Amino acid sequence: MTARASYEAQRRRFVWAAISPSLVVLLLIAGLPTLFLLVTSLTPAALVNPASLGDFSDPLRNYKLLGGDERFTGSLWVQARLSLYTVVLQVLLGTGLALMVNAAQGRWQSLRHLFVIPMVLPPIVVAVIWKLVYTPDISPIYQAARVLGVALPALTTHVDFALLSIVIADTWEWAPFTFLMVLAALQNLPAEYVEAARMDGADAWRVFGHIVLPYIAPVLVVCTLFRLIDSIKAFPLIFLLTGGGPGSVTEVTNYYAYLVAFNFGELGYSSAITVVLLTVTVLISWAAMRMSRRAEGMQ
Amino acid sequence: MSAGSRLRRTLGPWAVPVVLLIMLLPFLWLLQMSFKPKELMLEFPPRMLFTPTLEHYVGLWQGGFPESFVNSLVTSSVSTVLALILGVPAAYALSRWSGRGRFGLGLSILLTRMAPPIAFTIPFFLAFRWLGLLDTRTGLILIYMSFNLPLVIWMMQPFFDAVPASLEEAALMDGAPWHTVFMEIVMPMASAGIAATAILCFLYAWNDFFFALILTRTDARTAPVAVVNFMNYEGWEWGKIAAGGSLVMAPVLVFSMMVRRYLVSGLTAGAVKG
Numbered sequence: 391m392t393a394r395a396s397y398e399a400q401r402r403r404f405v406w407a408a409i410s411p412s413l414v415v416l417l418l419i420a421g422l423p424t425l426f427l428l429v430t431s432l433t434p435a436a437l438v439n440p441a442s443l444g445d446f447s448d449p450l451r452n453y454k455l456l457g458g459d460e461r462f463t464g465s466l467w468v469q470a471r472l473s474l475y476t477v478v479l480q481v482l483l484g485t486g487l488a489l490m491v492n493a494a495q496g497r498w499q500s501l502r503h504l505f506v507i508p509m510v511l512p513p514i515v516v517a518v519i520w521k522l523v524y525t526p527d528i529s530p531i532y533q534a535a536r537v538l539g540v541a542l543p544a545l546t547t548h549v550d551f552a553l554l555s556i557v558i559a560d561t562w563e564w565a566p567f568t569f570l571m572v573l574a575a576l577q578n579l580p581a582e583y584v585e586a587a588r589m590d591g592a593d594a595w596r597v598f599g600h601i602v603l604p605y606i607a608p609v610l611v612v613c614t615l616f617r618l619i620d621s622i623k624a625f626p627l628i629f630l631l632t633g634g635g636p637g638s639v640t641e642v643t644n645y646y647a648y649l650v651a652f653n654f655g656e657l658g659y660s661s662a663i664t665v666v667l668l669t670v671t672v673l674i675s676w677a678a679m680r681m682s683r684r685a686e687g688m689q
Numbered sequence: 690m691s692a693g694s695r696l697r698r699t700l701g702p703w704a705v706p707v708v709l710l711i712m713l714l715p716f717l718w719l720l721q722m723s724f725k726p727k728e729l730m731l732e733f734p735p736r737m738l739f740t741p742t743l744e745h746y747v748g749l750w751q752g753g754f755p756e757s758f759v760n761s762l763v764t765s766s767v768s769t770v771l772a773l774i775l776g777v778p779a780a781y782a783l784s785r786w787s788g789r790g791r792f793g794l795g796l797s798i799l800l801t802r803m804a805p806p807i808a809f810t811i812p813f814f815l816a817f818r819w820l821g822l823l824d825t826r827t828g829l830i831l832i833y834m835s836f837n838l839p840l841v842i843w844m845m846q847p848f849f850d851a852v853p854a855s856l857e858e859a860a861l862m863d864g865a866p867w868h869t870v871f872m873e874i875v876m877p878m879a880s881a882g883i884a885a886t887a888i889l890c891f892l893y894a895w896n897d898f899f900f901a902l903i904l905t906r907t908d909a910r911t912a913p914v915a916v917v918n919f920m921n922y923e924g925w926e927w928g929k930i931a932a933g934g935s936l937v938m939a940p941v942l943v944f945s946m947m948v949r950r951y952l953v954s955g956l957t958a959g960a961v962k963g
Contacts, residue, residue: 397861404867405786408778412838415775419835420801423812430811443815490704498705503949505709507716510945510952511938512896514913518934519715521920522722528927530718530735537734562715570952623805626898630917647807652903657811664808675803679795 427668430661437655452662462663464638465646472553472560472642473621479561481613484568485606489598491569492576502573509566517630520559524631546631552640559627564620568613575609576602608681615678619671643667722931730927745932754933757915761937764826764911765894768833769887776841777883781875783842784849798839806899809835817904824906832904833894840893841886844951848882849875885951888944895941912937 432449435442456462491502508516524546526532535542545555579602587597624642628634634641634649641649644667651660722730724741749755783794813832814823822828852875860870876883901911910918916933919926945952 400867404871405782408782408871412775412779412842415834416801416838419831420809420839423809423816423835424804426812426815427808430815435815487708490708494702494705497702501705501709503946504713506945506949506952507713507942510892510941511716512898512913512941514896514898514917515719515934515938518916518930519719522719522927522931523715528731533735562712619803625806629898629902630920644805644807647805651807651811651814657815660807661811664805664811667805668808671803671805672800675799679799 424668427661427664430658431665433658435656435658435661437657442658452659455659456662456666461638461641461646462643465641465643468553468638468640469622469642469644472556472624472640473618475553475557476560476564476621477614477617479557480565480617481568481610483561483565484570484613485572485610487565487569488572488576489602491573505569506566508563509570511563513563513626514630516559516563517626520555520562520627521630524555547636549636549639552632552636555631556624556627556640559631560621560624563627564617567617568610571609571613572606575606579605611681612678615674615681619674619678622667622671719931719934722927723935725928725931727928745928746936748926748929749932749936752929754912754915754936757910757912758936760826760829760905760909761895761912764829764833764909765891767826768830768837768894769890771830772834772837772841772890773883773887776838777845777876777879778871780842780845781849781871781879784846785854795843798843801839802836802843810900810903813900814903823904824908824910826909828904829901829909829911832900833897836893837890840890844886844889845879845882848879852878885948888948889951892941892944895937 430443431452433443433445434448434451435445487505491498491505511519523529523531524544526542526544532542543551545551583601583605584597587601592600622642623644625644625648628640628642628645632640634645638646643663647660647663647667650656650663723745724743725736725739726742726744729736729739809832813828817823817828822831856874856878857870860874861867896913897911898913898917901909901914902917905911905914912933916930916937919930919933
């Protein structure tokens with residue numbers, strides 16, 4: 391009994407010794423900054439005025455300003471549209487690609503991995519690639535259009551097309567994510583389900599609608615949620631391609647917070663914007679976690 | 690047979706490579722640009738066959754780019770190693786501990802990975818200005834740890850879950866202390882997982898643009914930021930931009946093909962089993 395007790399004590403000591411350094415470091419580099427962000431959001435902190443960091447005379451000032459800030463509410467709307475378009479397109483395209491590769495049944499097996507290239511590239515390189523495509527002086531597409539006598543508008547600086555240009559680039563970058571997840575799910579789909587349905591005379595569409603789609607649905611939900619969270623972080627593409635413009639048609643909330651903090655120097659107000667963003671992220675992450683647990687439980 | 694289905698019959702076998710090629714066209718375009726002589730760059734129709742030149746790469750080598758590249762290498766590797774040293778034992782302990790805190794811990798780790806980078810940037814910027822860590826590699830390493838440490842803890846748990854506990858128990862019954870059991874029995878069995886995790890950490894730090902953009906100026910500037918700077922300062926040097934971009938993505942392509950099996954679990958921070 392004493393051997394057992396000392397074994398347990400030793401075990402507990404080991405667990406504690408293994409976890410506590412990470413816990414301390416995480417508190418220092420993630421917990422503390424989050425707290426600091428909350429505190430800063432209650433001050434009118436500005437880069438030019440260091441004393442403003444400790445000014446708590448009107449703690450809710452920033453949050454009161456948010457409602458009347460048209461650029462902020464506008465940025466939420468841009469964010470919502472960008473998220474909606476990119477997530478829907480990525481999930482559809484990624485699923486389509488996965489179905490295509492899965493239908494090839496092992497042919498081109500080794501090429502499968504090359505589909506993920508856009509996703510693993512450094513985001514800034516993706517932005518550079520699309521800058522090449524969208525810059526009329528150098529882009530082969532614009533050159534081709536010129537030869538054909540078609541005047542293509544400069545997508546990234548046109549009020550109507552700037553957001554579209556971001557959506558295209560972002561979809562290219564992240565459709566492989568859905569592709570990868572859905573392909574993995576499809577490869578686990580028991581072949582006898584599909585065969586049984588075929589025997590009963592179901593055509594390809596009905597097989598898809600009644601068997602494949604329900605089977606991959608939980609994965610699609612998870613993909614949607616993860617891409618939704620990530621779409622809130624959109625930065626390199628907007629930074630390099632449009633700079634939030636023209637005007638503010640591509641200015642998402644994250645980008646606006648960046649401008650407010652590091653171009654206008656209003657750290658306090660930017661913190662308040664970021665707290666709003668963070669809250670949304672927490673809510674979606676929580677949902678994603680719950681849903682993916684359930685998806686795992688179902689499989 | 691209708692025309693549509695005949696088309697499908699003939700194109701069907703080639704659909705995968707054709708779609709792949711179309712998809713990768715923008716990427717291949719950047720790659721060929723980096724080898725194209727300056728005078729051919731604006732030519733249309735673009736020449737597909739040309740004598741590749743290394744002039745842009747040589748130009749990079751002679752400019753400030755190597756320093757930035759080294760900065761990227763150092764900050765990514767050091768933050769990876771530190772995250773592993775701290776995170777691997779923690780992951781093991783968590784894997785063997787079935788306490789009630791696991792969902793909460795999982796959620797908080799997921800959150801640190803999902804939070805928009807700006808949330809950490811503002812506090813870090815203020816703290817670094819006060820501590821004199823702006824534009825230093827140390828500063829970048831610290832902030833990279835904030836996403837790499839949670840990644841290690843989360844990624845490594847399933848690998849440790851796969852190591853049968855009976856092995857450790859046998860050794861423990863023989864009187865071996867816990868840390869010996871961990872170092873000599875558990876770690877070797879999880880080495881593949883450690884390698885994959887290390888590569889993913891490295892890639893995350895390497896791919897970072899946002900933190901480096903804000904927290905560095907010249908001394909600690911990383912390669913991704915240096916590439917973008919070719920667009921602002923000396924006019925638009927497309928050759929250098931393409932060459933710099935290609936250099937930044939080269940290690941990423943090699944490494945990510947090595948860990949392709951683990952990409953999903955890395956990207957979703959373990960909320961989904963890959």
